[in-house]
Every structure is written in C-alpha cells, then in structure tokens.
Amino acid sequence: xxxxVLAYSGGLDTSVILGWLQDEGYxxxxxxxxxxxxxxxxxxxxxKARDCGAxxxxxxxxxxxxxxxxxxxxMQFQAKYEGWYLLGTSIARPLISKVCLQIAxxxxxxxxxxxxxxxxxxxxxxxLAAEALNPAVEVIAPWRIEKxxxxxxxxxxxxxYCDKNNIPVKASVSKPYSSDENCLHISYEAGKLEDLNVxxxxxxxxxxxxxxxxxxxxxxxxxxxFEKGVPVSVNGKTLSPLEIVKTLNTIGGRNGIGQIDMVExxxxxxxSRGVYEAPGMTILYTGHRVIEQLTMDRDLMHLRDSLAPVVxxxxxxxxxxxxxxxxxxxxxxEAQKNVTGEVKLALYKGNVMVAGRTSPNNLYDExxxxxEGGGSYNQTDAEGFLRIQGxxxxxxxxxxxxxx
Numbered sequence: 001x002x003x004x005v006l007a008y009s010g011g012l013d014t015s016v017i018l019g020w021l022q023d024e025g026y027x028x029x030x031x032x033x034x035x036x037x038x039x040x041x042x043x044x045x046x047x048k049a050r051d052c053g054a055x056x057x058x059x060x061x062x063x064x065x066x067x068x069x070x071x072x073x074x075m076q077f078q079a080k081y082e083g084w085y086l087l088g089t090s091i092a093r094p095l096i097s098k099v100c101l102q103i104a105x106x107x108x109x110x111x112x113x114x115x116x117x118x119x120x121x122x123x124x125x126x127x128l129a130a131e132a133l134n135p136a137v138e139v140i141a142p143w144r145i146e147k148x149x150x151x152x153x154x155x156x157x158x159x160x161y162c163d164k165n166n167i168p169v170k171a172s173v174s175k176p177y178s179s180d181e182n183c184l185h186i187s188y189e190a191g192k193l194e195d196l197n198v199x200x201x202x203x204x205x206x207x208x209x210x211x212x213x214x215x216x217x218x219x220x221x222x223x224x225x226f227e228k229g230v231p232v233s234v235n236g237k238t239l240s241p242l243e244i245v246k247t248l249n250t251i252g253g254r255n256g257i258g259q260i261d262m263v264e265x266x267x268x269x270x271x272s273r274g275v276y277e278a279p280g281m282t283i284l285y286t287g288h289r290v291i292e293q294l295t296m297d298r299d300l301m302h303l304r305d306s307l308a309p310v311v312x313x314x315x316x317x318x319x320x321x322x323x324x325x326x327x328x329x330x331x332x333x334e335a336q337k338n339v340t341g342e343v344k345l346a347l348y349k350g351n352v353m354v355a356g357r358t359s360p361n362n363l364y365d366e367x368x369x370x371x372e373g374g375g376s377y378n379q380t381d382a383e384g385f386l387r388i389q390g391x392x393x394x395x396x397x398x399x400x401x402x403x404x
Contacts, residue, residue, distance in 0.1 A: 003027040004111035004140065005104040007096055007126070008057070009037070010045035012169045013115040015052060016158045017142050019165055020151070021113060022053050028113075030057040031103050033096045035066050036183025038207070052167050056107075060099050063183050067241035070095055070320075071184050073329055075284055076229040076336050078292075078305065079312035084262050086278045086285065087315050088185030093125035094320035101133050113140035124267050125318035132321035177275075181207060183245055185258075185278035193273055200261040200275040208249055209277045212256035212350030219348045221355055222251050224287040226343075229336030231284055245280045252279025255347040267317045283345060286352045291341040295361040304335050 004021055008014045008030035021028045030049035032042065039045065042059055049057035070091045081087055100112055112130050116122035118141065127139050142148040152158050162169045177191035188204045201211075224244075225233040232238060234247050252258055258279040266272050292301060307328060314325055341359025345352055368377045 001025060001027045002111060003029060003055070003107060003109040004113050005029045005031055005100045005107065005109045006113045007100050007115070008032050008049055009115070010048055012155065012158055012162070015167050015169050016152060016161055017113060017115050018049060018052050018054060019161065019167060020142060020148060021140070026111065027055045028053070029103065029107055029109060030054040031100050032057070032059045033099045034059055034061040034063060035092050035095070036063050037181055048168060058103070062095055062099055064240060064242045066092060066095055066183065067245050071281065072230060072241060073332070074311065074315055075281065075288060077308050077311045077332055078285065078289060079308045079315065081312040081316045082262070082264055084260050085264060085276060086185065086281050087312060088182065088276065088278050088281065089180055089187050090121070090125060090316045092182050092184070093122055093318065094129040097126050097129035098133060101130060101137065104137065111138040111140050113142070116141060116143065118144040119268065119270070121267050121316065121318070128318035129321055176203065183242065184281055185276055188275040189272060193275060196263070196273060200273070201259055204275050206259065206277050209253045209259055209279050210256050215254065215256040215349045219346045220251065220255055221344055221346050222248070222283065223342060223344045224284070226288060226291050227340050229288065229339040231288070248280030248283045252283050252347065256350040257347055257352060258282035259350065283352060287343045287345055290343045290354055290357050291339050291359060294341060294357060294359045294364055295338045296335070297363070300335055304332065
C-alpha cells in the first residue's frame, strides 16, 4: 500500500481529500503545519484526521521559521508583488512543502498531496517546491484530477461525502468569501469579492485590523531596531522574529495598518481580486526602508530595487528553491550588512509616518546636504560634473535636433 503525506488543515477540502486518498489505495499521513492559523483546538484536528482513517497525524510548529527564514529575507528585499502584495501566503507555501517532504522522507512515503485548486497559484508553489526538493516525489493534486472533480464538482457534494462518512466539518455551501491566515497576514478572495463593484474593505470582516475609521484618534509611536537588515527589537525590547511580527500585528492592527484591495495577475494567466491585511509586515517594510535610506549606498540601493520585482515574482510563482533565488538572497545578505539602526514610526488611522531615525552607519551628512551657506560641498564642482554628463546629449543634439 503506497504511503502519502497530506498537507492537512482539518477543513472541508483536505478532510475530503484524506478520505478520497484512502479510497484510491493510499496510506495517508496527515501533517498540520502550524503557521499561525486560527484554530481553537489543534489536538482536535489531529484526532479528527486519525478518526478519518489517517495512519498518523502530527503538528509541526513552523511559525518562527516562517518569519526568520522566509518572510524577513523577502522583506529585506522590499519585495512586493505588482507593487502592493507583501506575499504573506506565497512565502508560506514553500515552507509547508519543505516540512511535508521532510516527514515523507522520514516515513518513507512516496507521495505528497495538497488541496490547492487547479486555478490558483498555490498549486504552483506546492509542486515547484516539492519537485525542487525531491524530484522523485509523486505530487498528488486532486483538484487537477478529472475523476476527483466528477465526484466533487462543488461544496454540496463534499459536504454530503463528509456526512456519509461521518467526517465532522464546519462548512457552509454559501460563503461570502474565502480566507487564508497565518501569522504574517490574512488573505480574502472568491465569493462576493469576485464582483469588482463590491467594496472589499467594507465587505470583509478583517481578523487582524480595525477599520482606519474606527482606529484611535491619537497617534501611536513604535520604535523598531534593525541589525544587518533584520528587525531585532520593538520599543526597546529584544524579541524573536515571531514575537516581533505578533507584537507589530497587535500594534498595527489597532491602528488600521496594512489593508489593501487589489486585482493581481495569477501565475496561471488569469486576473484575480484579493483583499489582504498585514499590519506587522507593513510596519516592518516601512521601518526597514527608512533605515536603508540612511545606510545603503545609492547605486547599491538602485540595483537592489531593480531586483526586488524579480524576487517578488519568483516568490509569487513558487520558485523559492531555485538557483537564481539562492544567488539573489546571497547578494542581499551582503547588501544588508550596514542596514543597522533604529526607526521611530507614527501610526495613525491606517497611515505609517516617520517620526525619527538613527544609525551608527548613517551616510547622511548634514554638512554636505544643507541648503544653507557654507558646508563642505563645493557647488562649483557641479559645473564640470554636468558638462561631462551632458556631453552625449550635446553631440546627439547637433546631429539630430529635437523639436521644441
């Protein structure tokens, strides 16, 4: 009997898939990768998997690893997909695959199954990660299998299957939208959000943040320290990566920080509408950028910024375990070595403003930058600089005059 590791959430889809895999002749090992999903009783989820016939079930807490080794390197790149999305779901998927494949290796399992649909991005992230880590593994994506889709064309049939097989699930045939949560953010999509004329921010009941309209009428300040681009403390208290994210989620959440509504281009080719909230990571992105402005050389920053969309795209598509990503992360580790300092941010009704900044590696020189008289900058030097810079334009202008 071939064995299979299933990335298991305990929800409707993976509960049905667990039963279906057994019907297909697999011995199933359920793995719940804890990334900070909301769940009242994780032990109940494991018991449910075993009650449904899983050979084994286990929880792996990977929250700290998600923040430290996945989210923070992406943040250090200032990587945002299509300018807005902070990649909270995208960056979690390669970690889920890594954990499941580690367990599959230990158990001698030949297959890895997940519940991602054939229309979305997650199927790409799960499979590309799995094939990079273990090229020999069999990846089972039931939603891409016609036999499975014929059995379960919709939620009604899945709920009926659970009722027939005594699988306890809390599910409704009609939901206004779907959501996915981890310690970094919550994403909302589908259902009523597929109507672009619906105000997504008003429709969604946000789980991490209040509406900016309902945020306090007073500014709240927060101070974050960075060492070599890595956040290390909040308000003077040294914290672990996970503790930093959770602390800033709380602070940012009560001030309405980090809500966005966007239409994005999925890897599979279609456009989709998503609503996201990421209060802590939004604050970290801003604070990190402020320290970079003090400490990072101009040409290095511009080079890194030109690569940020490449990193965002690779994470979004699922190419985390890729030679190009290894090289990019190695480059940015070197680029971040002077990004050390402390930033004070003022939070007010969804806005993040700079209230102060300092760094031992500060490249800002007031004596050079001042617009007042004196200082160490000789303005006469600019004459020769601009004559040299303008030389190509002057030559081209004589040959091909431009109308004006």
